[in-house]
Amino acid sequence: MTTNDIAIHAQRLTKSFGAVRAVQEASFAVSRGEIFGLVGPDGAGKTTIMRMLAGVLRPDAGEIAVDGVDVVAEAERAKLRISYMPQRFGLYEDLTVAENIFFYGELFSVSRDARITRGRELLEAAGLLPFQRRLAGQLSGGMKQKLGLVCALIHTPRVLLLDEPTTGVDPVSRRDFWAILYNLRENGVTIFISTAYMDEAERCSRLALLHAGAIRHCDTPARLKQAMPGALLAIYASDPRSLRDIISGQPGVLGVLLMGDRVHVRVDNPERRIPQLKSLLAGQGAGEMEIKPAEPGIEDVFVALVGQEGTA
Amino acid sequence: MSADAPAILAQALTKKFQSFTAVDHLDLSIAKGEIVGFIGPNGAGKSTTIRMLCGLLRPSEGSAQVAGFDVSSEAEAVREHIGYMSQKFSLYGDLTVRENLRFFGGIYRVARREIDERMKFAISMAGLEGREDRLVRTLAGGWKQRLALGCAILHRPPILFLDEPTSGVEPEARRRFWDLIHEFAADGVTILVSTHYMDEAEYCNRIALIDRGKLIAIGTPSELRAHQLGGELFEVGCAPLGAAMKALSDAPGVVDAAIFGDRLHVVLGAGGLDAADLPGFLGEHGIEVDQVRSVPPSLEDVFVQLVSGSPEERMIP
Numbered sequence: 001m002t003t004n005d006i007a008i009h010a011q012r013l014t015k016s017f018g019a020v021r022a023v024q025e026a027s028f029a030v031s032r033g034e035i036f037g038l039v040g041p042d043g044a045g046k047t048t049i050m051r052m053l054a055g056v057l058r059p060d061a062g063e064i065a066v067d068g069v070d071v072v073a074e075a076e077r078a079k080l081r082i083s084y085m086p087q088r089f090g091l092y093e094d095l096t097v098a099e100n101i102f103f104y105g106e107l108f109s110v111s112r113d114a115r116i117t118r119g120r121e122l123l124e125a126a127g128l129l130p131f132q133r134r135l136a137g138q139l140s141g142g143m144k145q146k147l148g149l150v151c152a153l154i155h156t157p158r159v160l161l162l163d164e165p166t167t168g169v170d171p172v173s174r175r176d177f178w179a180i181l182y183n184l185r186e187n188g189v190t191i192f193i194s195t196a197y198m199d200e201a202e203r204c205s206r207l208a209l210l211h212a213g214a215i216r217h218c219d220t221p222a223r224l225k226q227a228m229p230g231a232l233l234a235i236y237a238s239d240p241r242s243l244r245d246i247i248s249g250q251p252g253v254l255g256v257l258l259m260g261d262r263v264h265v266r267v268d269n270p271e272r273r274i275p276q277l278k279s280l281l282a283g284q285g286a287g288e289m290e291i292k293p294a295e296p297g298i299e300d301v302f303v304a305l306v307g308q309e310g311t312a
Numbered sequence: 313m314s315a316d317a318p319a320i321l322a323q324a325l326t327k328k329f330q331s332f333t334a335v336d337h338l339d340l341s342i343a344k345g346e347i348v349g350f351i352g353p354n355g356a357g358k359s360t361t362i363r364m365l366c367g368l369l370r371p372s373e374g375s376a377q378v379a380g381f382d383v384s385s386e387a388e389a390v391r392e393h394i395g396y397m398s399q400k401f402s403l404y405g406d407l408t409v410r411e412n413l414r415f416f417g418g419i420y421r422v423a424r425r426e427i428d429e430r431m432k433f434a435i436s437m438a439g440l441e442g443r444e445d446r447l448v449r450t451l452a453g454g455w456k457q458r459l460a461l462g463c464a465i466l467h468r469p470p471i472l473f474l475d476e477p478t479s480g481v482e483p484e485a486r487r488r489f490w491d492l493i494h495e496f497a498a499d500g501v502t503i504l505v506s507t508h509y510m511d512e513a514e515y516c517n518r519i520a521l522i523d524r525g526k527l528i529a530i531g532t533p534s535e536l537r538a539h540q541l542g543g544e545l546f547e548v549g550c551a552p553l554g555a556a557m558k559a560l561s562d563a564p565g566v567v568d569a570a571i572f573g574d575r576l577h578v579v580l581g582a583g584g585l586d587a588a589d590l591p592g593f594l595g596e597h598g599i600e601v602d603q604v605r606s607v608p609p610s611l612e613d614v615f616v617q618l619v620s621g622s623p624e625e626r627m628i629p
Contacts, residue, residue: 035573042453042480141354167479170353170508171612172619182571186554196480199511199612205574221573222549236534241498257487258494260347260516261532295607299511303483 006065007032007159007190008053013062015048022048024213025062030192030206033185037204038194039298045213046194047087050163053192054084067158083157087164089148093137097128100136100151108155115154122150125180142173149180160184162193166200178203198299207298211306225296228304230254231270234294235277236262237286246284247277255303264294266304317380319344319471319502320365324374327360327525334360336525337374342504344470345497349516350506353619357525358506362473365504367391379470392421395464398475403460405449409440412448413463420467427466434462437492454485461492465501472496474505478512490515510611519611523619539614543567543581549603550576550594559597577607 008030015023023045030036038046051057053064055075064071067081091100098119105115123129126146131139136147145165152160166174181191193204201207201221208218217224237243240263247265248256252273255266267273274291281289296304320342327335335357342348352358363369365378367387376383379393403412413431422430435441438458448456457478464472474493478486493515497503505516513519514533521529521536529536543565550556553571560569560576565584570577580586585593591601 041482041485168508170356171351171510171615172353175612175616179570182554197509197511198483199509199610203573222575241494258491259514259533260349260518261534297511299483299486303487306483 004068005031007034007067008036008192009063009065010049010053011063013049013052013064014060015052015057016060022213023052023059026208026210026213026215027062028208028215028218030190032190033188034206035181035185035191035193035204037201037207038192038210039196039198039201039207039302040194040210041196044210046196046210047163048213049210050084050086050161050192050194054082054161055079056084080155081158082161083152083155083159084161085148085152085163085165087167089145089152091136091144091148091151094135096133096135097123097139097147098132100147101154104151105154110155118154118156119150122153125183126150127176140173142169142177145169145173145177146180149177153184157189159190159192162191164194164196166195166197174200198297198302201298209302209306216306221298224298224301224305228266228296228301230266230268230304232294232296232300233265233267233270233274233277233291234259234262235265235281235289235291237289239287243281243286243289246281246286250277250280252276264300266296266300316344318342318377319346320376320378320504322361322365322374322376325361325364325371325376326373327357327364327369328372333525335364335371338522338525338527340520340527340530342502344502345500346518347493347497347503347505347516349513349519350504350522351508351510351513351519351615352522356522358522360525361522362475362504362506365390366394366396366473392467393469394471394473395467395469396473396475397460397464397477403448403456403463406447408445408447409435409451409459410444412459413466416463417466422467430466430468434459434466437465438462439488452485453481454488457481457485457489458492461489465496470501472501472503474503476507476509476512477505479507479509510615513611521615521618529618533611536611536614537609539609539618541567541579541609541613541617543579544587545607545609545613546578546580546587546590547572547603547605547607548576548578548590548594548601549574550599550601552599555597556594556599559594559599563593577613 006029011027013023013026026049040046052059055071055078066078069078071078101119102115128146166177185191195201206220208215235243240258243263244256244258247253252268253265254268257264318341322338322340325335325338350358364371364383365376367383367390370384378390381389383390413434417427435444478489493503507513518530518532519536520527553576556576557569557571560566560578563585565581567579567581587604590604594601
């Protein structure tokens, strides 16, 4: 990867608030056209990293380059290339959809003609064209998020920073929102997105797992899953709760999780452990059941790789 | 209430706000000790239903019994038998753990002779021993959330309503939370969880899907996942993704093709391309394929399929 292909380059980013070390030596490089996900629970440091990338918060130490511009030294110049959508994007609820777009266009010094054509394009992509005259305050949560995105894109930024954009948004609207992001990526926009939702993280092309201010792992979702020690099995039975108690602590069992209609069991070696579990459960009179390999989610990976220290 | 009577029973439950029907003849029966997930788009009627089941909002038509009490005529009794907890639950940050518990004990009218024992139970359940005198705002998310649960169960409610209880919580803490919920269910507590997050729904014994005020599906997570997507779902690792999606969207037999992270999700129906044809077909379009594999649909896939119409049609009133 040459420097030219890197859209965001952060090196040893560090930030403390009083005695709290919010971010500790976070380093990562995001290639042009990637959808890079910053994944971690509330309080892990996601927003702090995001705000430093956006140039609105100065790091205590470390370097950030966005689209080749040093964000710390040249914040103003960097701002033209970046769009930052914070968790609570400031839409004007008593302005209409079209008026909000116009307002943000003016803020970013987008020409009047460009505002109209670009605004129309973006509204169409977001499925909001029929709602141009509606007051922003009267949109549903998912539509407000899409309008926020349209406003954030009005000046055609090369890098888009999205801080937990889909919190509180229902699955159907979330899917629409992601369709827009994939479309932007096709047009060469680099997207840096944070989320506390592990299932959503699967949609990113690469992920950084953030815990207590430090990046613990960084790779594609598929490779992170491969890096998870052991393999995941799902055991379906009429009384999964009793299975959990039998299985916990057995040799080769790395973790047991009771789900709604099954038990998820992480084992060191599935070929060896499946027959062992079967005979163990049959011996305990567990009744009819089915054991099959299960696809791990990013949460399984997070728990396995970041481990017990995640407990709070 | 007899032992096998449903803990929550709604019959043709309906709520109208002027001309808008928020909840439309909803039938729901939840057994004692069951954990049921309640999912649906924004504005589908979830909160309205829960407010009626909590005895906070009077139904326009139909009826509901919660813990054996009628939500219209015995609303006060209903409220005494339920606990409510939300991730955004307003614990008092400037009060200590113990003070919060005592405060909620007062609100729920826990008897004076019982409160110490109930607080002790809540503290040990939440793993907060040794932190009783910490200010709540200094606690990490996982502890706060378990304390909120502790406050909601101080009065031993047989029915518990949870609203996105674990969103944003550390994964390990979230798992611990759900273990607790399963323990309560084993002791006969009935739990209704309202959430937008499919990974929370996976912890429920059954999931009820609501859209436009109507119940459109109910079943175990596996039963819902077995729902046909109109074909079989395949994950295709290929590059470039955008071109692959375009090529596939007009191809015969392709029901749906969508980018999913660094891969493509393709639903193949009958009478067109099958999985073995994909590498050749995409190859002709100059696309390199490195993997095609069958994957089970996620609950989200099913949800999106079942919820009809575009979200724009589901405007809030």
